[in-house]
Amino acid sequence: MLPTARATLMAALDAGWADPRRLYAEGRAARALLDQAREVLAEGLGVRPAEVSFLPGGQAALRAALEGLRFAGRRRGARMVATAVEHSAILTTGRYHAAAAEDASLFAEVPVDRMGRVDLSALAQAVALPGTVLAAVQSANGEIGTRQPLERAHELCRTHAIPLLVDAMASLGRDAVPEHFDVLAGDARSWGGPSGLGVLVVPERTRWRRPGPDAEVEHGRTDVEPVVAIALAAAEAWRQTEATRADHSALSSAIVGRLRAAAGNLADVDVVGDARDRLPHVLTFSLLYVDGEALVIELDRRGFAVGSGSACTSSTLEPSHVLAAMGVLTGGNVRITLPLNAIAPTLQDDVNRFIAELPDAVAAVRAHLGATGL
């Protein structure tokens, strides 16, 4: 979380503690603060305040986006379409509905290319099938950084009057705000806000309806009252991140470019995702003859916190569904997400040290596995 967002959170806990539905002074104050937060985010996202709802977390917003489109389209059918690299909250929900109806055709996963970009002709075919009620395409993938062609995807969907659900959880605050969507979901963490705040954008033109009994909070799009202080902190983080986004993006992109080059110089490496049309702050590569878990631990020992999509680092022992869908190497995977540099003032020095130490760390893991001279 950004330091100013943290300060806002602390202050707002004092000022906005009351229930915003109550009519006494403290309640009205909390309501005013919540409205303020909504206005800031609506303006940033280029939509109207009434189109923005706060939900408890990005995944909750994403699932609500999907369930509301599905329910609104129930007379048309129940078939859903998503790219194979969507967030697991989309994929598992889609598979669940198909399994519950005992009809595998109710959820179509559209393949991606080696860069992780959706196959638009396959998407066109998928949304053309009768009974389809939504298509889910992320703005960019948080694991590999590759952006999706939202404008073209939206055109394809509109041809068949299928609403496009855009998951912007990885890109908001880091990359341009998506303009092509019928429902948008985001997470305050991506722009340096607190955890526990998801944003659901439902433009007035979109047919969306929450399944279940009518709800009174957040324009009827959830039955969970948002925590006012968390919404305020998220708005403050947005204000700050937006003001510096162009500079941060350019800096992050240059650093990721250097890291991609450094990773590409390692032996037997697959540097994953699009080198140019990508999020500025994400980098992923996979190494042959390397155990992902051992490499994460080796890098941690050297003071670097990296993620991994390798099977041995997941609780299910299954590799990342994103890497698998792309057909790239899943073993020995390292995933780097650069923090917003307001949070990490020593970023440049850390990156230099990482680039200097990475070859040794990889060699150490390979030597330990006896994988030399292959």
Place this chain on the structure above:
Amino acid sequence: MNSIEIDARGLRCPMPVIRLAAAARDAPAGTRIIVLASDPAARHDIPAWCRMRGHEMSEMSEMSATDTPSADAAHRAYLRFVVLVLPQSSKAAGTGSGSERWSRAM
């Protein structure tokens, strides 16, 4: 045609690929290497190894215990790969998923 079989069932990622690479290093071009693997990552990583190192994966099949009556419980479901070792000169170069190169040297 030379043929080598590697039973890497029960071995975790990246050991099946390491075993395959070690066998390929010492094998003449044209050798068929059959790899049996039960680790879920092998499904993706053995084809990726072939692409990165310029060998050919000619077959991947899902196997179950009925195919090998002697297999013990841990080996019930596994994959069988057939890899054709190609000459060094035919190695794919720099056309992989990223724009960056890879090389053979450690």
